[in-house]
Amino acid sequence: MSDTELKSYPMQNYTLIEREAQAEEDSSVSARMQRLEKQYAETGMRRSVEGVMVVMEHGFPHVLVLQVANGFYKLPGGYLDPTEPDGEGLLARMNEQLGVPLPDGGYARSKDGKDWTVGECLSIWWRPNFDTFSYPYLPAHVSFPKECRKLYMVNLPVKKTLAIPANMKLIALPVYEFYDNASRWGPQLAGLPYIMSK
Amino acid sequence: MSDTELKSYPMQNYTLIEREAQAEEDSSVSARMQRLEKQYAETGMRRSVEGVMVVMEHGFPHVLVLQVANGFYKLPGGYLDPTEPDGEGLLARMNEQLGVPLPDGGYARSKDGKDWTVGECLSIWWRPNFDTFSYPYLPAHVSFPKECRKLYMVNLPVKKTLAIPANMKLIALPVYEFYDNASRWGPQLAGLPYIMSK
Numbered sequence: 001m002s003d004t005e006l007k008s009y010p011m012q013n014y015t016l017i018e019r020e021a022q023a024e025e026d027s028s029v030s031a032r033m034q035r036l037e038k039q040y041a042e043t044g045m046r047r048s049v050e051g052v053m054v055v056m057e058h059g060f061p062h063v064l065v066l067q068v069a070n071g072f073y074k075l076p077g078g079y080l081d082p083t084e085p086d087g088e089g090l091l092a093r094m095n096e097q098l099g100v101p102l103p104d105g106g107y108a109r110s111k112d113g114k115d116w117t118v119g120e121c122l123s124i125w126w127r128p129n130f131d132t133f134s135y136p137y138l139p140a141h142v143s144f145p146k147e148c149r150k151l152y153m154v155n156l157p158v159k160k161t162l163a164i165p166a167n168m169k170l171i172a173l174p175v176y177e178f179y180d181n182a183s184r185w186g187p188q189l190a191g192l193p194y195i196m197s198k
Numbered sequence: 199m200s201d202t203e204l205k206s207y208p209m210q211n212y213t214l215i216e217r218e219a220q221a222e223e224d225s226s227v228s229a230r231m232q233r234l235e236k237q238y239a240e241t242g243m244r245r246s247v248e249g250v251m252v253v254m255e256h257g258f259p260h261v262l263v264l265q266v267a268n269g270f271y272k273l274p275g276g277y278l279d280p281t282e283p284d285g286e287g288l289l290a291r292m293n294e295q296l297g298v299p300l301p302d303g304g305y306a307r308s309k310d311g312k313d314w315t316v317g318e319c320l321s322i323w324w325r326p327n328f329d330t331f332s333y334p335y336l337p338a339h340v341s342f343p344k345e346c347r348k349l350y351m352v353n354l355p356v357k358k359t360l361a362i363p364a365n366m367k368l369i370a371l372p373v374y375e376f377y378d379n380a381s382r383w384g385p386q387l388a389g390l391p392y393i394m395s396k
């Protein structure tokens with residue numbers, strides 16, 4: 001990432017603790033599509049946001065991905081409320097997923113008061129139909145996409161404690177791992193080497 | 199391309215004329231690799247630059263690619279001299295390839311004095327060895343890559359005349375054409391939908 005000159009730190013700068021399991025909201029692909037259809041009928045196109053956090057290990061950028069119990073990998077993030085702005089909403093979802101809840105409400109920040117911040121939008125994916133296909137462009141003649149999913153860089157502070165749900169693992173994968181391997185990682189993760197290659 | 203808000207114009211804004219054929223510098227892959235090896239011995243890592251020009255057709259960004267006589271597709275651009283800066287060098291290569299030479303030297307600009315300009319770097323590719331494999335990251339433990347190839351956005355003025363070598367065609371391909379199709383277009387072009395998806 002040339003111009004912005006993002007600073008990335010080693011994984012050992014981040015303390016991982018455990019928090020309660022977070023069940024997947026849908027038990028199957030068809031349940032997921034039904035929920036999307038229901039949401040769409042109520043509030044229109046779903047807006048999702050996901051965060052790309054980068055750590056530096058042996059000179060290579062690594063992306064933090066969540067491995068869910070069933071072996072599925074995903075970026076942290078989630079759905080936005082219809083009026084929720086991207087950046088605020090993404091940090092809200094990331095805190096709900098990986099933040100350390102404070103007894104009085106809210107989430108812990110690192111000791112120097114710095115916290116994660118949302119950086120540039122890396123890519124935008126569109127889901128034209130109520131099915132599993134998404135594309136990094138809005139396909140021709142699709143006037144009513146069902147979901148728009150944005151990947152944002154999330155800049156980590158020098159140190160931070162992350163609370164990992166008991167049914168998930170947070171793993172740092174080198175960017176090259178995803179290259180030319182959409183069959184294993186899915187198209188969004190497989191696209192990361194391209195969008196991070198500058 | 200969100201923040202920079204690039205303006206793209208329809209293909210019909212650009213006048214295509216013919217100029218003399220430009221032979222491919224190498225007749226085979228092995229000849230190409232031998233030339234790279236020779237260059238590397240003389241001046242070290244080769245630096246290449248390529249230009250991504252975008253036109254807008256029926257609401258979709260299209261990328262201008264050169265189809266060489268043998269059916270091979272490539273972006274315009276070429277090799278830099280060892281001390282030539284990226285931007286200047288890219289415009290020099292593009293003028294040598296697609297510019298309209300003026301009788302007194304130099305190349306024609308559009309009537310309003312505007313011309314193409316080099317925009318942001320879209321991706322950087324590395325060739326670790328004297329072979330055909332390149333990657334959008336510098337692979338581990340490669341201290342002496344043989345070639346570094348940068349793709350830059352080249353912003354077209356509202357109108358311009360381009361002179362296409364007689365043995366080539368300039369064609370506008372919709373960005374989605376390249377998606378998930380590295381086997382047909384090669385990895386660099388197949389990466390365009392990802393890096394242009396924002």
Ligand SMILES: [Zn+2]
Nearest residue numbers: 058059338339
């Ligand atoms: Zn290593």
Ligand SMILES: [Zn+2]
Nearest residue numbers: 057062173174
């Ligand atoms: Zn590693």
Ligand SMILES: [Zn+2]
Nearest residue numbers: 140141256257
């Ligand atoms: Zn159309």
Ligand SMILES: [Zn+2]
Nearest residue numbers: 255260371372
């Ligand atoms: Zn078209």
